[in-house]
Amino acid sequence: RHLPAVHRASTTTRPDKARRLGYKAKQGYVIYRVRVRRGDRKKQVAKGIVYGKPSSQGVNQQKSTQTLRSLAESRVGRKICGNLRVLNSYWVAQDSTYKYFEVILVDPNHVAIRNDPRINWIVAPVHKHRERRGLTSAGKKHRGLRVKGHRANNTIGGSHRAAWKRRNTKSMRRYR
Secondary structure, three states: OOOOOEEEEOOOOOHHHHHHOOOOOOOOEEEEEEEEEOOOEOOOOHHHOOOOOHHHOOOOOEOOOOOHHHHHHHHHHHHHOOOOEEEEEEEEEEOOOEEEEEEEEEOOOOHHHHOOOOOHHHHOHHHOOHHHHOOOHHHHHHOOOOOOHHHHHHHOOOOHHHHHHHHHOOOOOOOO
């Protein structure tokens, strides 16, 4: 609690969990510990005044679409480690006010990473800021992409909005 909200950890708190998520104790892998405030997200409006319809008047009990773990990943990737790639993250501890997560990051410029065929996929530029685009494990979870089979019909096409849009868009031939 006395350390900054985002700080580098010298080693993992849970080596077994970290290894299951892809961590290796070698050069190029970094662990950051993040502190995220628990509970609902508050709507950011001046003096608590929401202009508009009564259905959108609420300020306090706004539930975030993102999980706190996903939020922790994006904070590390945005604020501290723009040059590193977020691989995964896991829960470490919690108290009444905060949840603590450890985020595994990979240095795409390190020779040890570039030469390792198991992890060098993350070097490609398409993996820049995966955490900001919902491509990590936590991100895919809050996008509803963990489901398989007939229960996943509403996320065919990447999201439930994409599925809805495809089904409700009439496509016509140009010359008809």
